[in-house]
Amino acid sequence: MPEQTASADAHAPGASGGLRLGTVLGAPVQLAWSWFIAAGAIALLFSPWISRVRPDLGPGAYVIGLVFAVVLFGSVFLHELAHAVAGRVAGYRVAAIELNVWGGFTRFEPREAPDSPRAAWTSFFISVVGPVVNLALGGIGWLLLDSVGRGSVTWLLLFGFVFANLALGAVNLLPGIPLDGGWALQAVFWRITGSPYMGTILAAWAGRIIALGFVGLAILQPLLVGGRPDLVTVMWTTAIAVMIWVSAADAAKNATRARRVETFDMRLVIQPAVAASWSAPVTEALEYADPGTGRRPLIVVLDRSGIPYGLVDRSSAQDAPGSALVHEHVRPLGPWIGAPRDITAPHLLESLTHRPKATHCLVLDGDSLVGFIDLQEFFDELLDH
Known part of the structure; x- marks a missing residue:
């Protein structure tokens, strides 16, 4: 689902504060303050390798490390831009692109997407x-390496560019949320199960397994070759693993809630109802029973123009004289919406976004009134579901 196609590097609900770099595809591009922390860390990690290759550079190795951080920033931006362009091609509006300490994310504005194979694909x-673009950039950079003097500053930056893009593409394709490969796996499960929420729950579990794998690899791989785990490597892989685990858990939690809505049985809250004209006799209305169930339904009184007006108050109507009419014993409905008989909980919630003040829902079978939903009861049952 486009709302969840955040980059593998982060999963956040919206752009945070930072520097606004400009606008792309009508959406702001933000450089979060946390990116400067990432840039410093990248320079510190990259510069020792530069010093080994070019010891003559001295302190200049740290300058090149900072330049590499900017090059990596460009790669992440192209990654996110690929998401944004793909989303626009699919008909989504891009809300924001952010680059931050974890890399970045692209957020799309909510759109009601049909639960269909096309939506999943x-x-x-x-x-x-996004990852495919990184792999392509890494491949192009690799082909250009031989055309640049080995060990030169240009070669160092190009090598870093190749490594960063290949790593960014490969890691992001790992099949577990919040990585891009995880959202791709979510789409596959969505297609198989017919539920985007079930797809998210399954792909989030895959993300948790990957998080454990990161830590396990950092610790076990050196031990298997007779060495000792490197503390710095264990620390940064653990940080990445924690981010993946927390993001996967958050996605699974939200999807579980949405799944409850998706599977909610509307029969729990739909009460049988019939319509009665404004001047219908109370006695006839009270005596009516549903032929199928034998239950006495709620009686919705229509006004003189045929619009639902209110419910018959049975307690007061029971003692009414035989000549009494239904409109003499009616309680006004207040704001209401109409819905088809096969209404589902997600569709009802979507309808309520357009009529947020509605307190009741009238269920229709064609032009006939067949049911009544007290929306407060609906919300209460939904929370208990």
Whole structure:
């Protein structure tokens, strides 16, 4: 789902504060303050390798390390831009692109997407295009390495560019949320199960396994070759693993809640109801029973123009004289919405976004009134579901 196709490097609900770099595809591009922390860390990690290759550079190795951080920033931006372009091609509006300490994310504005094979495959395409762009950039850079003097500053930066893009593409394709490969896996499960939320839950579990794998690899790989785990490597892989685990858990939690809505049985809250004209006799209305169930339904009184007006108050109507009419014993409905008989909980919630003040829902079978939903009861049952 495009709302969840954040880059593998982060998963956040919206752009945070920072420097606004400009606008792309009508959306702001933000450089979060946390990116400067990442840039410093990258320079410190990259500069020792530069010093080994070019010891003559001295302190200049740290300058090149900072330049590499900017090069990496450009690669992440192209990664996110690929997500944004793919989303626009699929008909989504880009809300924001952010670059931060974890890399970045692209957020799309909410859009009601049909639960269809096309929607799932659209999500798959948007998810994988970012890593594919990185792999392509890394491949192009690799082909250019031989044309640059080995050991030169240009070669060092180009080598870093190749390594960063290949690593960014490969890691992001790992099949577990919040990585891009995880959202691609979510789309596959969505297609198989027919539920985007079930797809998210399954792909989030894969993300947790990957998080454990990062830490396990950092600790076990050196031990298997007779060495000792490197403390710095264990620390940064653990930081990445924690980010992946927390993001996967958050995605699974939200999807579980949405899944409850998706599977909610509307029969729990739909009460049988019939319509009665404004001047219908109370006695006839009270005596009516549903032929199928034998239950006495709620009686919705229509006004003189045929618009639902209110409910018959049975307690007061029971003692009414035989000549009494239903409109003499009616309680006004207040704001209401109409819905088809096969309404689902997600569709009802979507309808309520357009009529947020509605307190009741009238269920229709064609032009006939067949049911009534007290929306407060609906919300209460939904929370208990």
